[in-house]
Amino acid sequence: MSAVQREIVTPAEARDALLSQVDDRLRGLLAAETSRWSAVDPRAAVPVEAVAALIASGGKRLRPAFCLSGFLSAGGDPAWEPVAVDAAAALEFLHAFALLHDDVLDDSPLRRGETTAHERHASVHRAAGWAGEPRRFGEGVAALAGDLAHIYADRLVSALAPAAREIWHELRTEVIIGQYLDIRVAAERIADPELSRWIAICKSGRYTVHRPLVLGASIAGRQDLTPAFTRYGAALGEAFQLRDDLIDAFGDSAVSGKPTGLDFSQQKMTLLVTLAMRRDDRVSRVLAGQSGDGAGDGATLAQIVTDLNVRGEVERRIDHLVEQAQAAIAAAPLDLEWRDELARVAVETAYRQK
Amino acid sequence: MSAVQREIVTPAEARDALLSQVDDRLRGLLAAETSRWSAVDPRAAVPVEAVAALIASGGKRLRPAFCLSGFLSAGGDPAWEPVAVDAAAALEFLHAFALLHDDVLDDSPLRRGETTAHERHASVHRAAGWAGEPRRFGEGVAALAGDLAHIYADRLVSALAPAAREIWHELRTEVIIGQYLDIRVAAERIADPELSRWIAICKSGRYTVHRPLVLGASIAGRQDLTPAFTRYGAALGEAFQLRDDLIDAFGDSAVSGKPTGLDFSQQKMTLLVTLAMRRDDRVSRVLAGQSGDGAGDGATLAQIVTDLNVRGEVERRIDHLVEQAQAAIAAAPLDLEWRDELARVAVETAYRQK
Numbered sequence: 001m002s003a004v005q006r007e008i009v010t011p012a013e014a015r016d017a018l019l020s021q022v023d024d025r026l027r028g029l030l031a032a033e034t035s036r037w038s039a040v041d042p043r044a045a046v047p048v049e050a051v052a053a054l055i056a057s058g059g060k061r062l063r064p065a066f067c068l069s070g071f072l073s074a075g076g077d078p079a080w081e082p083v084a085v086d087a088a089a090a091l092e093f094l095h096a097f098a099l100l101h102d103d104v105l106d107d108s109p110l111r112r113g114e115t116t117a118h119e120r121h122a123s124v125h126r127a128a129g130w131a132g133e134p135r136r137f138g139e140g141v142a143a144l145a146g147d148l149a150h151i152y153a154d155r156l157v158s159a160l161a162p163a164a165r166e167i168w169h170e171l172r173t174e175v176i177i178g179q180y181l182d183i184r185v186a187a188e189r190i191a192d193p194e195l196s197r198w199i200a201i202c203k204s205g206r207y208t209v210h211r212p213l214v215l216g217a218s219i220a221g222r223q224d225l226t227p228a229f230t231r232y233g234a235a236l237g238e239a240f241q242l243r244d245d246l247i248d249a250f251g252d253s254a255v256s257g258k259p260t261g262l263d264f265s266q267q268k269m270t271l272l273v274t275l276a277m278r279r280d281d282r283v284s285r286v287l288a289g290q291s292g293d294g295a296g297d298g299a300t301l302a303q304i305v306t307d308l309n310v311r312g313e314v315e316r317r318i319d320h321l322v323e324q325a326q327a328a329i330a331a332a333p334l335d336l337e338w339r340d341e342l343a344r345v346a347v348e349t350a351y352r353q354k
Numbered sequence: 355m356s357a358v359q360r361e362i363v364t365p366a367e368a369r370d371a372l373l374s375q376v377d378d379r380l381r382g383l384l385a386a387e388t389s390r391w392s393a394v395d396p397r398a399a400v401p402v403e404a405v406a407a408l409i410a411s412g413g414k415r416l417r418p419a420f421c422l423s424g425f426l427s428a429g430g431d432p433a434w435e436p437v438a439v440d441a442a443a444a445l446e447f448l449h450a451f452a453l454l455h456d457d458v459l460d461d462s463p464l465r466r467g468e469t470t471a472h473e474r475h476a477s478v479h480r481a482a483g484w485a486g487e488p489r490r491f492g493e494g495v496a497a498l499a500g501d502l503a504h505i506y507a508d509r510l511v512s513a514l515a516p517a518a519r520e521i522w523h524e525l526r527t528e529v530i531i532g533q534y535l536d537i538r539v540a541a542e543r544i545a546d547p548e549l550s551r552w553i554a555i556c557k558s559g560r561y562t563v564h565r566p567l568v569l570g571a572s573i574a575g576r577q578d579l580t581p582a583f584t585r586y587g588a589a590l591g592e593a594f595q596l597r598d599d600l601i602d603a604f605g606d607s608a609v610s611g612k613p614t615g616l617d618f619s620q621q622k623m624t625l626l627v628t629l630a631m632r633r634d635d636r637v638s639r640v641l642a643g644q645s646g647d648g649a650g651d652g653a654t655l656a657q658i659v660t661d662l663n664v665r666g667e668v669e670r671r672i673d674h675l676v677e678q679a680q681a682a683i684a685a686a687p688l689d690l691e692w693r694d695e696l697a698r699v700a701v702e703t704a705y706r707q708k
Binding site: 037040041043046047128130140141143148155158162165169173187189198 | 387391394395397398400401451455458459461479482484485486490491493494495497498500501502504505508509512516519523526527530531533534535537538539540541542543549552620621
């Protein structure tokens, strides 16, 4: 897209035009890999197809969108658009990697309304009556498919300059450490609101909003936007995660495509639960596992959170965080049209249904 | 090391000097990451420590050694040594990633004489009486530690030129596809010697010898060495894998640090087994799973392979492959001293005890 054209399209149109290039990039790379490995043996393409199935199952493409918004709002040179598109596609592959491994860690049966990879391949194994353990096979396929998505993500950031590459490494390292702390805190039933808040912000907020925006701006050579995007990303990232918790707790599985109440049954220390803890000691007692029965505890937790109407409190906190994000962007050295667009995106992200 | 110095040291001394820099690089990066994440929370460093434990547990550093041999034998400019050292360290981190995930896929209890990460962390979970399933937690830690090692590997190849980076992507993609075919063939009990040979060469041979050598030569700007290193690597890689099969089947666990007979009990279609198949139909029948009992089949397989003295045949094939590798290197455009060194390394690799 030339600079001339960019003047006559809205920021959202410009971003969506590049987002469709991101989808082409994802599909193109996967199609090439599928045909390449199928030529060796039809079976060899199975891990590639597992990645392709997840990518094709939709998703909000939030991270690519924030990366491209960071690039375009920073006035990125059209000559660098292919690099920005590849980086945005890399973020989507990285997300596929994180989801494939995360669904095994959480033993989640459903993702984007479809059976998760480890469940699907365990069923294939079971139905075919293959040798060995269906669970190990299914989880193995999901692990390898995730590793492959991770490799594809890296392939697409080859052209990044050192500063942008550092953001990339930082982003994915944080996600892994956050994932570990997430399962560790759930296992130990640690009721530490501050640690849990850090985990939620590290593995979800920064990864979804802050780092992709800063990455896009860095590709455009605008390190000066880092402070504003960091404030915007920190606030919106937390709002994003709080909404995620509400969708998990009270959402409609048919809309979200994810099981409802999974965080409760796994006693995840979500931001929602940390807020409930501050209001009622029973939450800590349940999380400390006084009743040993996980499922029972999950139900109790859901009931307490509902009784306390923490939901209303969380909605108010989301409102406050959206205002913070909008204030940060209003003060940013960006074109007026992009400040308006990012303010609109904050609302769209914080009040989404799925 | 300056060019002058290089003239007065043997090829092995030059390589070993860089290999010690590789170990410094591995330890340095891990120490920095451990202290960085410990500052957030002592628990946050656990996945880093799991990587560090595997790296510290030894291993032959074969892949770094072949990468550095490729670089030095190609007359790599000392100015590029830091890039070669980083790439060699990256290969060791990538190997740690592959082993951490592979040990989960194979449910292997032992690696380099120590309890595998997934077993160790499942025990920690069990001993502490944490919530949830010890197995899922232990396998989760191993998966995340592997992902982290994968990220560290990538950090270290940031400075690679596009041609070298392509070799890097190729190498790790092959390993993942090879891993999948490995578990798939074992699950389906496919008795296809050609497919199994391809898998063994793809996931082990190329990954251990051929690609690291070519990667090192590419950093030195010597693409002209690719044909010779490919021939040498293909032959030595197969010899390496055959030795691996013999060590697994008949080796001394106390020496190898790995369980003995694991391939048999999992009915892996190793090169050893494919050779046995050509000699005796009973092998195919066992692999086709006429007796359903995996362990029993494993014992039968071991007995048949011993009866047939396939071991002697494999040793003769290794001799032949070593001759092929030496012939390839004898014809390579390399200094005489490096041709001798790589010929010596072929013997050392093919006739190793562990």
